[in-house]
Amino acid sequence: MKKTLVVITGASSGIGAAMAKRFSEEGHPLLLVARRLNNIQALNLPNTLCREVDVTDRVAFDSAIKDAQAQYGPVDCLINNAGVMLLGQIESQDPAEWRKMFDVNVLALMNGMQAVLEDMKARHSGTIINISSIAGKKSFANHAAYCGTKFAVSAITENVREEVADSGVRIMAICPGAVETELLGHTTSKEIIDGYEAWKTSMGGVLVPDDIARTAVFMYTQPQGVNIRDVAITATRQQP
Numbered sequence: 001m002k003k004t005l006v007v008i009t010g011a012s013s014g015i016g017a018a019m020a021k022r023f024s025e026e027g028h029p030l031l032l033v034a035r036r037l038n039n040i041q042a043l044n045l046p047n048t049l050c051r052e053v054d055v056t057d058r059v060a061f062d063s064a065i066k067d068a069q070a071q072y073g074p075v076d077c078l079i080n081n082a083g084v085m086l087l088g089q090i091e092s093q094d095p096a097e098w099r100k101m102f103d104v105n106v107l108a109l110m111n112g113m114q115a116v117l118e119d120m121k122a123r124h125s126g127t128i129i130n131i132s133s134i135a136g137k138k139s140f141a142n143h144a145a146y147c148g149t150k151f152a153v154s155a156i157t158e159n160v161r162e163e164v165a166d167s168g169v170r171i172m173a174i175c176p177g178a179v180e181t182e183l184l185g186h187t188t189s190k191e192i193i194d195g196y197e198a199w200k201t202s203m204g205g206v207l208v209p210d211d212i213a214r215t216a217v218f219m220y221t222q223p224q225g226v227n228i229r230d231v232a233i234t235a236t237r238q239q240p
């Protein structure tokens with residue numbers, strides 16, 4: 001059977017890059033988007049359109065999806081993975097940091113959902129996987145704004161799931177705990193980064209991106225009539 005188009009945002013590193021490799025191994029044509037075009041091109045995956053897109057640019061995001069559909073047919077799976085984590089305390093954090101997190105983690109994710117949902121509903125098929133976080137289920141030190149974005153992602157995912165369930169379209173969330181990626185590197189407080197690294201060491205290491213990639217493939221490859229709504233996945237030794 002012909003494999004269908006999978007779109008992955010934030011595929012230039014970490015979890016997104018790992019998912020790109022896994023879905024490509026499954027034989028899917030891909031649209032990979034991120035700002036670092038070199039990184040996604042360097043994955044060198046077959047049947048893959050790589051586009052330099054800032055997901056907060058709705059027009060550019062839509063246009064990349066249209067181009068991929070012209071080449072590979074309808075989007076059967078959209079993975080909204082692009083995200084930023086700028087840890088800090090509300091009393092002292094630069095508001096530009098939380099604005100950026102809400103723009104990328106929440107508003108761009110909604111843009112992505114809107115770009116593909118109408119067509120998926122009309123076809124009575126399709127899957128959207130939103131990458132939320134364990135920080136979308138509970139609070140963590142220095143995570144107030146980030147948790148706000150991920151609680152929003154989880155809430156939007158569940159709400160839209162109900163809205164489109166009757167059409168046969170699946171909406172899923174994956175909520176990872178700490179994963180070894182570049183994510184922490186954008187936080188501006190060295191003290192917070194050091195504390196987070198010490199926490200990771202204290203649990204003997206964390207998940208690797210492929211742990212999440214395998215999870216996404218497992219969820220997606222269930223029959224269309226089966227929707228694994230929400231998966232929380234953490235290192236066994238992660239306590240909170």
Ligand SMILES: NC(=O)C1=CN([C@@H]2O[C@H](COP(=O)(O)OP(=O)(O)OC[C@H]3O[C@@H](n4cnc5c(N)ncnc54)[C@H](OP(=O)(O)O)[C@@H]3O)[C@@H](O)[C@H]2O)C=CC1
Pocket residue numbers: 009010011012013014015016033034035036037039053054055056081082083084085104131132133134175176177178179180181182183184
């Ligand atoms: N690592 C972890 O511990 C956890 C991560 N997550 C979530 O997983 C997702 C992936 O993060 P992870 O792999 O860890 O981190 P990385 O920093 O390695 O990857 C983040 C990805 O998002 C992309 N991105 C960021 N901003 C934009 C933008 N404006 N437009 C397009 N792409 C963008 C980056 O690409 P580029 O810079 O090239 O644009 C990059 O590919 C995020 O949503 C994160 O919140 C959830 C729980 C745990």
Ligand SMILES: O=CCS(=O)(=O)O
Pocket residue numbers: 085132133134135140176177178179
């Ligand atoms: O999303 C990030 C993972 S954690 O910091 O909440 O564990």
